[in-house]
Amino acid sequence: MESYSKRVAVLMGGISAEREVSLKSGTAILNALLRSGVDAFGIDLQRNAVQQLLVTEFDVAFVALHGRGGEDGCIQGVLEWLGKPYTGSGVMASSIGMDKYKTKQVWSMSGLHTPKSTLLHSKEELENVCNTFTFPVMVKPIHEGSSIGIVKAKDQNELLEAYNDALQYDKLVMVEEFVKGNEYTVAVVSAEALPVIGMITSNDFYDYEAKYQSTGTVYNLPCGLEPAVEERLKVLSKKAYEMIGCEGWGRVDVIIDDSGMPWLIEINTCPGMTERSLVPQAAKHSGIDFDTLVVSILQTASLKSL
Incomplete structure (x- = not known):
């Protein structure tokens, strides 16, 4: 990559129920940036997150926070006031995307199918x-x-x-x-949908245990859909991403029922980046290695509103 001269703070940890996953994501991202020659360091944000950011020197924030306080527009608003470019979606899209009900309302009003x-x-x-x-x-x-x-x-x-x-x-x-069907996820990076991943679990649904603990969860790449169906699913997911106002990167979860109808379930505006995470898997299938993926996300960092 071309030399990246800015000092990058990888924001991780936080105080949400997803803290441990965020620490794993942040560590993986930080290591990828360091391997790529980027001047980067990590910050484990605590309840005094604003004070931590005020006393730390950095040019750009790579947001690797999951859950409330970090993925819901709060830290994005702080970074806007500090005048620091950051990765991912802005304040409004982050806030809507974190609210499953509001997300479904936006999709429904846009004519997109989502379960009642x-x-x-x-x-x-x-x-x-x-x-x-x-x-x-x-x-x-x-x-x-x-x-x-x-x-x-x-x-x-x-x-x-x-x-x-x-x-x-x-x-x-x-x-x-409840929609009975097969579960899929579609990552969107730099406004482009990556290959669809099909998830198969012996659990009732793709729950926390299936995502982070089970060794029996199967990730199908290719996803098993007909090429034309996969392409339609990518177009739908990109539209769902755009309707929320997302930027930089994100991931849309979908269930296709027994009749072939796709149902939008939720959106992730700061997806996981652990060794089991789905965005890196989809990128790898496209020929994009983990370090290249991380750097490409970093290069989308910007100020969004102020």
């Missing part, structure tokens, strides 16, 4: 779910990533249990209709 859902504010609303949804249903804290707190509820008793469990992670909980 409702927001729960209290236990009293669970009865309405039983009357308007067919079991099983998915119960999700709307501001968590990595499938943390997500449960597939098969009946009313499991729904109540899942709701109480989700409240441990978020005061806002969403119930979503």
Whole structure:
């Protein structure tokens, strides 16, 4: 690569439930930048994150934070005020993308297919779910990533249990209709969709355990779809990414049901970059090695609004 003269701070850690995954992502990114000759260092952000950034000298931030505080527009807003370019989406897209319910509303209003859902504010609303949804249903804290707190509820008793469990992670909980089908993910880097990955797990769905702990999860590259179907899925995912206003990079999760209909599930505006992560897998299938991928993301860093 051409010489990159700016000093890069890799922001990792944070205080969300995804802290440990973020530390792994950040470490992998930092090592890739150092191998590529970039003047880079890591910052493990704590609750005094603003003060940490104020006393640290750097030119550009590579955001490797997952979850609330780092992927939801908060740290992006701080970086805007500091006048520091950063990787990934801006404040608004980050905020919308972190909110599963708001994301689905944007997609629905744009005419894109996403499973029916409702927001729960209290236990009293669970009865309405039983009357308007067919079991099983998915119960999700709307501001968590990595499938943390997500449960597939098969009946009313499991729904109540899942709701109480989700409240441990978020005061806002969403119930979503369950779509039976095959799960896929599409990475978008520098406005280009990478090859589609198909995920196969023996779990009920592609949950946290399947993502980070199971040795039985299978990632299909090529994804197994007909070339024309894969291309349509890439076009759909790129449109979903653009509708949220994402920049730099991101990843869209999709389920294709038994009739062949693709359903948009959620978007990740700062995807994982661990050894098991999906964006590096898709890039590798395109002939892009990990270090090249990281540097290409760094080169998209910019100020977004102020």
